[in-house]
Amino acid sequence: MAYSFPEEVLEHVFSFIGSDRDRNAVSLVCKSWYEIERWCRRRVFVGNCYAVSPAAVVRRFPDVRSVELKGKPHFADFNLVPEGWGGYVSPWITTLARAYPWLEEIRLKRMVVTDESLELIARSFKNFKVLVLSSCEGFSTDGLAAVAANCRNLRELDLRESEVEDMSGHWLSHFPDSYTSLVSLNISCLGSEVSFSALERLVSRCPDLRSLRLNRTVPLDRLANLLRRAPQLAELGTGVYSAELRSDDFSNLVGALAGCRELRSLSGFWDVVPAYLPAVYPLCSGLTSLNLSYATIQSSELTKLISQCHSLQRLWVLDYIEDSGLEALAACCKDLRELRVFPSEPFNREGNVSLTEQGLVSVSEGCSKLQSVLYFCRQMSNAALLTIARNRPNMTRFRLCIIEPRCPDYITHEPLDTGFGAIVQHCKDLQRLSLSGLLTDRVFEYIGTYAKKLEMLSVAFAGDSDLGLHHVLSGCDSLRKLEIRDCPFGDKALLANAAKLETMRSLWMSSCSVSFGACKLLGQKMPRLNVEVIDERGHPDSRPESCPVEKLYIYRTVAGPRFDMPDFVWTMDEDSALRPS
Amino acid sequence: MGSGGGGFEKDLNMEATELRLGLPGTASSTAVTDQEPEARQARNNKRSLVDRREEEVSEDASRALPKDHDSAPSSKAQIVGWPPIRSYRKNTLQTKKTEAETSSSGIYVKVSMDGAPYLRKIDLNVYKGYSDLLKALQNMFKFTIGEYSEREGYKGSEFAPTYEDKDGDWMLVGDVPWEMFMTSCKRLRIMRGSEARGLGCAV
Numbered sequence: 001m002a003y004s005f006p007e008e009v010l011e012h013v014f015s016f017i018g019s020d021r022d023r024n025a026v027s028l029v030c031k032s033w034y035e036i037e038r039w040c041r042r043r044v045f046v047g048n049c050y051a052v053s054p055a056a057v058v059r060r061f062p063d064v065r066s067v068e069l070k071g072k073p074h075f076a077d078f079n080l081v082p083e084g085w086g087g088y089v090s091p092w093i094t095t096l097a098r099a100y101p102w103l104e105e106i107r108l109k110r111m112v113v114t115d116e117s118l119e120l121i122a123r124s125f126k127n128f129k130v131l132v133l134s135s136c137e138g139f140s141t142d143g144l145a146a147v148a149a150n151c152r153n154l155r156e157l158d159l160r161e162s163e164v165e166d167m168s169g170h171w172l173s174h175f176p177d178s179y180t181s182l183v184s185l186n187i188s189c190l191g192s193e194v195s196f197s198a199l200e201r202l203v204s205r206c207p208d209l210r211s212l213r214l215n216r217t218v219p220l221d222r223l224a225n226l227l228r229r230a231p232q233l234a235e236l237g238t239g240v241y242s243a244e245l246r247s248d249d250f251s252n253l254v255g256a257l258a259g260c261r262e263l264r265s266l267s268g269f270w271d272v273v274p275a276y277l278p279a280v281y282p283l284c285s286g287l288t289s290l291n292l293s294y295a296t297i298q299s300s301e302l303t304k305l306i307s308q309c310h311s312l313q314r315l316w317v318l319d320y321i322e323d324s325g326l327e328a329l330a331a332c333c334k335d336l337r338e339l340r341v342f343p344s345e346p347f348n349r350e351g352n353v354s355l356t357e358q359g360l361v362s363v364s365e366g367c368s369k370l371q372s373v374l375y376f377c378r379q380m381s382n383a384a385l386l387t388i389a390r391n392r393p394n395m396t397r398f399r400l401c402i403i404e405p406r407c408p409d410y411i412t413h414e415p416l417d418t419g420f421g422a423i424v425q426h427c428k429d430l431q432r433l434s435l436s437g438l439l440t441d442r443v444f445e446y447i448g449t450y451a452k453k454l455e456m457l458s459v460a461f462a463g464d465s466d467l468g469l470h471h472v473l474s475g476c477d478s479l480r481k482l483e484i485r486d487c488p489f490g491d492k493a494l495l496a497n498a499a500k501l502e503t504m505r506s507l508w509m510s511s512c513s514v515s516f517g518a519c520k521l522l523g524q525k526m527p528r529l530n531v532e533v534i535d536e537r538g539h540p541d542s543r544p545e546s547c548p549v550e551k552l553y554i555y556r557t558v559a560g561p562r563f564d565m566p567d568f569v570w571t572m573d574e575d576s577a578l579r580p581s
Numbered sequence: 582m583g584s585g586g587g588g589f590e591k592d593l594n595m596e597a598t599e600l601r602l603g604l605p606g607t608a609s610s611t612a613v614t615d616q617e618p619e620a621r622q623a624r625n626n627k628r629s630l631v632d633r634r635e636e637e638v639s640e641d642a643s644r645a646l647p648k649d650h651d652s653a654p655s656s657k658a659q660i661v662g663w664p665p666i667r668s669y670r671k672n673t674l675q676t677k678k679t680e681a682e683t684s685s686s687g688i689y690v691k692v693s694m695d696g697a698p699y700l701r702k703i704d705l706n707v708y709k710g711y712s713d714l715l716k717a718l719q720n721m722f723k724f725t726i727g728e729y730s731e732r733e734g735y736k737g738s739e740f741a742p743t744y745e746d747k748d749g750d751w752m753l754v755g756d757v758p759w760e761m762f763m764t765s766c767k768r769l770r771i772m773r774g775s776e777a778r779g780l781g782c783a784v
Contacts, residue, residue, distance in 0.1 A: 078662035161669060189669065244746070244761050247731060270673070275758035294673050344674060346664045376664060403664050434665075460663070485662070 011040045020045050047505050053559040054095035065104045071111035073508045075483050080510055084566040093117040097124035105130035118143030122150035130156040137163040145171035158186040166192035173198040184211035188237050193217040204229045213237030216270045221249055224256035231259045238268030258282045267291035274301045284308035291316040293342050299325045307332040314338040319355040326359035330366025338372040357384040364391040372397040379410040380437055385419025389426035399434035405461040408438040415439055421446030434458040444468035448475020456481040466493040473497035483508040491518035498526055506555040514552050517545035523572020530557050531572040690766055694722045695773035710759045729755045741772045
């Protein structure tokens, strides 16, 4: 075609297109664009590792430098997905190792990673730079030692919230003396001690280190030494924030912290001794992110700290902050974008702190840029939700957890339907929503009607009937992920909206009323969905077809049913015969 | 939602799909009885709104009876995965709670005074800080302590309050923050005479 651009020109144009969605759109224009685009795609994101096979990915994209994979469903975070369900990264690593010798970045979330896989990564990719293991498990410090020893160009090693087995092999010491390229290290999830001298030496010889998140075993009296070796740090996660500091130790720490003029983010603060908090005061005015969600200190101490952080954009904190602390936050931190308030005593039916809906209302009033909220509390009212919705139409993520299930509006004793209805009505760009409290089918009617940009919805102990589920599946045009537990939703809504499920990444339903028969039917009718029944009571055939399944996980896939399932998971397929485990 | 939803409702045959939280053995519990016993128990602990309110009314009426709240978390069957918090968060809070519980039961340490015939025992929890503690000690043993300074210790008297820390070292009271002192102090000793002065002048 004489009138089209040469490939090189198109490739150059495509190189400016970064977002996956845009890239996918480009590849659909015509066959030649599809070809050119697939050769120059450098980054692949697979939101569900079972949606596509590793072989298909490397076949389509021959030269990828960065891969991101997600495994288990989100509710695995709360122990709702039984051990052994799946999410194994091993077949992916094997395929990637063969296909992409120049792979630089691997990011995994909620996957099972073995030491063998880590060793394979360490051996296979000569220019490996970034390893992020978020909420992963299955590996030990031996695997980390292999990465440390072999990845000469490693920039980032981030183990956020993973479960790592300690083999006490001083893995950190495996970084050779010639290794100097570390930029970001997050070992905050490690339970075991790391060698302090190895850590100090590592920090000393890596001049580009910008982010260092230590674990709880690093005592406060070692922190000053580390900081003096890395005054260029932008993000710091302290270790335990208590020790028997002599006064000169303390002033040493103050000096070392003050020397880190680029510090914008602080976290850690396990076992905080309030007397040592003033050490960070000089940094407060520059902080944009503060994670105090392990700091079990009183409201007055928290408030003293937070009211100095005028540039704060993100705050994670325990409910010890109380309404009074949140009022101070609203008054002092006008740039706040994200607030997360975690419960200090989640299993105590009685409240232990004076944190109510009022705290959140105050912040919604005072912080005009607030768009992301995660809030645990013990009481809520429709009036408060309406106020919040009116104050913050720019809200994009709203996750409210009222600790007692099915808790009504504490003033009127009515369901919280209208309150959440106001949220979806006013916040037109809402992408993520978690519901709680007493809710009827009505709230789902509001959600289906108004939440047109909603991508992820989490529901628990809500609704009256299938109508609720039907409203959501038929009305939420942008829905990608739906997770439901303990709701009276059954077969009808699911079967009536089967086609919708192919437009979504996944649907999770546990302790609901979906029958085994309906699951089989769905699996039969929808070959491009994997309909997985998870039931630890034994083979579903040993119960009547009308019996509800324990858990159900449905996801779209082009890879067909998987073969790595444990004996309590069955995929419903076209034959409507169960695949044996 | 449009009128399309109305007809749907009739077609739903609500009864068949309705999940009721009745007790096992009642007519509406067909869905429940097939679940595992543990799950069934968890469901039964969730009372309906009406039940809860009735209970509140009866609780008010019987105000004389102590409320069964402290055991409420353990007697109520914990719902799996609720509230939705990650396990590492739960574990962190758990350790802190145990620590708090031990300290609220009293930190008793022995106090000896050079020359006194017998020792005393005090609960450190009772005191708000160093001045509170020292006032109490001075009352108990009838002596006066000098003024504390970081450089010179307790100047102006022949007495110096010291304590044995977790490592077995004898430290001057007042150097570390109060909370740290409370957790590391094993016993107290009020030193007297030249020994006391020597400690105060240490570098």
